[in-house]
Amino acid sequence: MNVKVTMRDVARYAGVSVATISNVLNNVSKVSDDTRERILKAIEETGYKLDYTARCLSMGKSNLIGVMFPITEKGDEPSILLRNNPFYSEFTSGIEYVARKEEYDILLTGIESGQECRDWIARRNLDGIILLGIHPESFFNEMKDVKLPIVLTDAYEEYSTKFHRIMVDDEMGGYMATKNLIDSGHRNIAIATGRIGTNGVNFKRFEGYKRALDEAGIPLNTKIIIEEHVNFDGGYRIGNILLELDEKITAVFAVADIVAFGIIKAFKSRGKLVPDDYSVVGFDDIKICEYLTPELTTIRQDIFRKGMASAKAIIDDIESGVVTHETIMLPVELISRGSVRKL
Amino acid sequence: MNVKVTMRDVARYAGVSVATISNVLNNVSKVSDDTRERILKAIEETGYKLDYTARCLSMGKSNLIGVMFPITEKGDEPSILLRNNPFYSEFTSGIEYVARKEEYDILLTGIESGQECRDWIARRNLDGIILLGIHPESFFNEMKDVKLPIVLTDAYEEYSTKFHRIMVDDEMGGYMATKNLIDSGHRNIAIATGRIGTNGVNFKRFEGYKRALDEAGIPLNTKIIIEEHVNFDGGYRIGNILLELDEKITAVFAVADIVAFGIIKAFKSRGKLVPDDYSVVGFDDIKICEYLTPELTTIRQDIFRKGMASAKAIIDDIESGVVTHETIMLPVELISRGSVRKL
DNA sequence: TTGTACGCGTTATCAT
DNA sequence: ATGATAACGCGTACAA
Numbered sequence: 001m002n003v004k005v006t007m008r009d010v011a012r013y014a015g016v017s018v019a020t021i022s023n024v025l026n027n028v029s030k031v032s033d034d035t036r037e038r039i040l041k042a043i044e045e046t047g048y049k050l051d052y053t054a055r056c057l058s059m060g061k062s063n064l065i066g067v068m069f070p071i072t073e074k075g076d077e078p079s080i081l082l083r084n085n086p087f088y089s090e091f092t093s094g095i096e097y098v099a100r101k102e103e104y105d106i107l108l109t110g111i112e113s114g115q116e117c118r119d120w121i122a123r124r125n126l127d128g129i130i131l132l133g134i135h136p137e138s139f140f141n142e143m144k145d146v147k148l149p150i151v152l153t154d155a156y157e158e159y160s161t162k163f164h165r166i167m168v169d170d171e172m173g174g175y176m177a178t179k180n181l182i183d184s185g186h187r188n189i190a191i192a193t194g195r196i197g198t199n200g201v202n203f204k205r206f207e208g209y210k211r212a213l214d215e216a217g218i219p220l221n222t223k224i225i226i227e228e229h230v231n232f233d234g235g236y237r238i239g240n241i242l243l244e245l246d247e248k249i250t251a252v253f254a255v256a257d258i259v260a261f262g263i264i265k266a267f268k269s270r271g272k273l274v275p276d277d278y279s280v281v282g283f284d285d286i287k288i289c290e291y292l293t294p295e296l297t298t299i300r301q302d303i304f305r306k307g308m309a310s311a312k313a314i315i316d317d318i319e320s321g322v323v324t325h326e327t328i329m330l331p332v333e334l335i336s337r338g339s340v341r342k343l
Numbered sequence: 344m345n346v347k348v349t350m351r352d353v354a355r356y357a358g359v360s361v362a363t364i365s366n367v368l369n370n371v372s373k374v375s376d377d378t379r380e381r382i383l384k385a386i387e388e389t390g391y392k393l394d395y396t397a398r399c400l401s402m403g404k405s406n407l408i409g410v411m412f413p414i415t416e417k418g419d420e421p422s423i424l425l426r427n428n429p430f431y432s433e434f435t436s437g438i439e440y441v442a443r444k445e446e447y448d449i450l451l452t453g454i455e456s457g458q459e460c461r462d463w464i465a466r467r468n469l470d471g472i473i474l475l476g477i478h479p480e481s482f483f484n485e486m487k488d489v490k491l492p493i494v495l496t497d498a499y500e501e502y503s504t505k506f507h508r509i510m511v512d513d514e515m516g517g518y519m520a521t522k523n524l525i526d527s528g529h530r531n532i533a534i535a536t537g538r539i540g541t542n543g544v545n546f547k548r549f550e551g552y553k554r555a556l557d558e559a560g561i562p563l564n565t566k567i568i569i570e571e572h573v574n575f576d577g578g579y580r581i582g583n584i585l586l587e588l589d590e591k592i593t594a595v596f597a598v599a600d601i602v603a604f605g606i607i608k609a610f611k612s613r614g615k616l617v618p619d620d621y622s623v624v625g626f627d628d629i630k631i632c633e634y635l636t637p638e639l640t641t642i643r644q645d646i647f648r649k650g651m652a653s654a655k656a657i658i659d660d661i662e663s664g665v666v667t668h669e670t671i672m673l674p675v676e677l678i679s680r681g682s683v684r685k686l
Numbered sequence: 687t688t689g690t691a692c693g694c695g696t697t698a699t700c701a702t
Numbered sequence: 703a704t705g706a707t708a709a710c711g712c713g714t715a716c717a718a
């Protein structure tokens with residue numbers, strides 16, 4: 001097992017040519033059954049393993065999928081994101097799960113610019129890439145002439161329609177979360193969100209929030225729309241902001257579970273309890289939701305499945321050779337747990 | 344940007360040979376300054392990117408590090424592990440962080456046998472692999488003639504000394520955790536752990552636990568040593584078991600934070616509070632510790648740093664060409680938060 | 687500085 | 703119908 005066994009070795013061992021070995025390996029029919037047998041036995045006995053590197057060089061196909069993490073905030077190392085946001089690790093799991101079954105390997109990294117991304121693609125001869133989270137528009141401008149299949153998640157912007165998109169029904173999720181609170185008797189419902197902007201995940205969830213309020217005849221109160229970073233610390237800050245508002249609220253819809261946790265934490269640190277003093281609904285349904293008490297009521301988007309869908313999408317594109325511009329919209333679901341109190 | 348620019352293209356463009364291009368790229372000195380300039384300009388203008396696949400084929404070096412997840416329980420998909428145990432994603436982050444700076448890419452996967460692992464190494468020409476968590480001994484037997492640098496984490500077994508090991512001072516951690524409880528006045532301290540066995544992380548932490556008890560003159564009570572799976576559900580089961588014991592305990596040392604969370608959850612679901620009714624100390628200091636209330640008192644092992652150390656170790660081995668059998672022992676630290684009550 | 691063989695599969699072309 | 707030969711993909715490294 002010291003030296004590498006190559007196709008030539010197997011060919012010599014089996015008394016055939018390398019072409020025949022390759023034909024057997026790739027199920028090309030023009031090989032008689034008995035030589036096929038002989039070759040399979042030879043492969044077995046010599047311990048030959050196909051070298052993907054060599055195959056990639058000759059075929060131009062690496063069976064490698066790049067998974068790229070966003071750098072949303074200045075100074076955010078991509079690795080820090082993976083570390084701090086469980087969302088990403090659940091997503092990655094879903095990708096790995098499918099990829100491995102389909103004989104692809106996944107390459108993880110974070111990049112800071114479209115240029116860097118293109119370099120990476122070229123260096124590794126990636127077959128396709130999956131972009132997690134939000135990237136700045138400039139990134140897509142630098143990427144638009146890349147011929148590779150690209151799967152994009154959670155992107156609503158104009159340019160994103162030129163890619164294969166995987167998303168969830170964010171508007172509906174925002175609606176369901178808010179409606180759940182309204183149905184429980186709440187009328188002063190704050191929304192804890194990242195920058196809303198004019199398009200994107202936060203925007204859509206906010207639209208759902210507005211639709212639910214509207215339907216219930218509750219006027220929108222801009223004073224209880226709090227925009228912050230979408231992470232635990234951001235949530236913590238929002239929690240404190242909410243406690244100091246003049247407006248009296250009884251409930252909060254947080255656009256991400258991790259934000260909800262920060263809020264709940266801030267509340268607790270100032271003696272306010274969930275759901276006794278405030279009701280909270282999150283979004284995502286990350287694993288941790290069940291660890292807390294009360295368990296968090298949230299909008300499940302089945303992150304793992306989303307990862308699986310992304311991997312399927314990219315592999316389909318790779319193997320079909322056509323770059324689809326299809327959008328896959330996955331459903332969301334309200335998971336009622338203990339963080340909402342009926343008024 | 345449509346067609347791939349190769350070295351030959353650049354050579355033609357700059358009016359030199361491919362060898363010279365290669366020399367410039369690899370800083371082989373024998374190139375005059377002005378041709379070097381000319382070549383760098385040509386590279387710039389043509390948009391040439393070095394192809395790692397080709398380089399790998401000719402040099403046998405891929406700049407790829409395999410990161411492998413364990414399959415500890417039957418039916419455990421590796422991806423599920425990454426998903427359910429935040430420990431792994433923090434670890435992976437640390438690896439990615441270092442690897443990227445050193446121009447390595449990381450390939451994530453889970454394998455079910457040594458054979459599968461070797462296949463993977465051969466297929467991808469990996470330069471080295473990092474094994475996370477615990478693998479069965481059979482795995483190592485199948486791996487022992489692999490020439491590659493292998494970094495192993497948290498392995499105490501006999502065979503593990505033949506690898507480059509990264510570990511933390513588990514015995515000390517177990518000691519510190521238990522001593523902290525004793526110093527707070529507790530004497531009936533259960534330990535929630537995975538299978539203890541005769542060697543390994545759980546065993547060492549257990550040894551620390553025993554040492555602390557011993558030092559305080561507290562006899563070991565085997566009835567409050569509870570072995571279960573090291574995950575949230577395991578912790579939950581342990582919590583319930585503890586509540587039904589005849590033994591009266593006031594504190595628990597859990598060998599992993601995630602287990603502690605399960606325990607706390609089980610306690611809460613039956614109306615028992617931490618730290619009011621029971622004090623709990625965990626181990627790991629995963630991010631989530633700070634999300635909960637009370638925050639978990641735990642033994643920090645700085646998982647991210649451990650990931651970084653693993654990446655550094657493997658890269659050192661790869662680049663030096665010598666496979667070290669060194670063991671790096673990282674310190675642990677008690678992080679006092681709110682889950683322990685003074686009696 | 688350059689020409690060129692080499693690393694390892696793949697596949698088109700040619701031979702039996 | 704089967705199977706062998708050889709060129710090719712892209713860098714690297716050694717001899718010239």
